[in-house]
Amino acid sequence: MVSETPSSRLQLIVFALVSASFANVYITQPVLPVLQQEFGADMVTVSLTVSAVILGMALSNLPFGSLADRLSIKPIILTGGLMVALCSIAAALVHDLRMLIATRFVQGIFIPALTTCLAAYLARTLPVERLSIVMGSYVSATVLGGLGGRLLGGWVHPPLHWRYAFISAAAFILAATIAAIRGLPPDRQHGKTLSSTTGYLALLRRRELWGFFFCAAGSFSIFSSVFNYLPFRLTGSPFHFPTGVITLLYLSYIVGIFMGPTAGRFSNRHGSGKTLITGSLVLGLSLGIIMLPFIAAVVCGLLGVCAGFFAVHASAVGALNRRLSGGQGRANALYVLFYYLGGWGGITLSGFAYTHWGWNGVVLLCLLLVIVPLTAGIGEMNYRKRRMLQSSGK
Incomplete structure (x- = not known):
């Protein structure tokens, strides 16, 4: 049984698999200018090496969420791990940008087999008191995995040898997959959740949930575009920084490890609406700072963008789940779907904005998108006030 597995061992398995999975997503991000020169392509096209992965994850998230309810976890993880690793090796070997983008898209399709399915397995097999602890490792792994992939692509390996980063990522994902196959307890609960009456369409008919779904899309669109x-x-x-220095600025991403729990405590005390509004205002202020042509402003702006984004993200997820009496798995799958579609759309639109109006065009587009989580926060505050009035009326 999962509940009999030592907590530290299970946390380590979860942390390794999730971080290795997310490391594959952002490998090319710090070396996009290098890819632009090597393949002789424009920045919008080379950015597809990141956004294609995110699009693949968005499109396959719901199907893999359904598979996780029907099949045992280990065959899914084994298939996903092998496919992600094979795509990493293929990405290291191809010499055509279109093939690189295609392999990245296929890689994205199989990453939810390692992340979404693992989360579903944990949710249905762990007791409540252990689930929150292990899922804490899961969230931290998404942050450090994203950071690790960027460091792997732009700093650990010399940027001009970005192909080696894919080989390393393949080795990491294979090791984590083997550890999960050997270390995860048998999944005896699969197939027992199919009687849930709350389907995807039923959730989409609940208009009060739309704000959280659009909040996921809008906030991740901003975050993805900036980075x-x-x-x-x-x-x-006026900077002219080498790739190694640029990659080190991604260390600001680590703010997410601390901001998630902090936003949760703030929401418990002051409400999710105020947290969403505060996070949105921090995002907007930080975007204004990051436009200034000084490295200190860039660093402060990046830290603020990370703090605001993770505050909004953590608060929106918490508020969504508090609204639900059932169908939490499907609701969270929909949230992730909107989340990654927002990331893909943000990167794509910002590419055109950068091409026509430069960095300021990207930031102005992101400032416009801040309206989305801000509106969701106002809506959540109004909802809470109505509930309090209804309670006092009784």
């Missing part, structure tokens, strides 16, 4: 086009900004005037 995806930051290398182009910093390699140009």
Whole structure:
């Protein structure tokens, strides 16, 4: 049984598999200018090496969520781990940008086999008191995995040898997959959750949940756009930074490890609405700071963007689940679907904005998108006030 597995061992397995999975997503992000030169392509096209992965994850998230309810976890993880590793090896070997983008898209399709399915397995097999602890490792792994992939692609390996980063990522994902296959307890609960009456369409008919879904899309669109086009900004005037220095700025991402729990405590005390509004305002202020042509402003702006984004993200997820009396798995799968569609759309639209209006065009687009989580926060505050009035009326 899962409940009999030592907590530290299970946390380590979860942390390793999730972080290795997310490391594959962002490998090319810090070396996009290098890819642009190597393949002789424009920045929008080379950015597809990141957004194609995110699109693949978005499209396969719901199907894999359904498979996780029907099949045992180990065959799913084994298939996903092998496919992600094979795509990493293929990405290291191809010499055509279109093939690189295609392999990244296929890689994205199989990453939810290692992340969404693992989360579903944990949710249905762990007791409540252990689930929150192990899922804490899960969330931290998504943050460190994203950071690790960026460091792997732009700092650990010399940028001009970005192909080696894919080989390393393949080795990491294979090791984590083997550890999960050997270390995860048998999944005896699969197939027992199919009687749930709350389907995807029923959840989408609940208009009060739309704000959280759009909040996921809008906030991740901002976050992805800033970090995806930051290398182009910093390699140009007035900075002219090398890739290694640019990659180190991604360390600001680590703010997410601390901001998630902090936002949760703030929400418990002041409400999710105020947390969403505060996070949105921090995002907007930080985007204004990051436009200034000074490295200190860029660093402060990145830290603020990370703090605001993770505050919004953690608060929206918590508020969504508090609204539900059933169908939590499917509701969270929908949230992730909107989340990654927002990331893909943000990167794509910001690419055109950068092409026509430069870095300021990207930031202005992101400032416009801040309206989405801000509106969701106002809606959540109004909802809470109505509930309090109804309670006092009784």
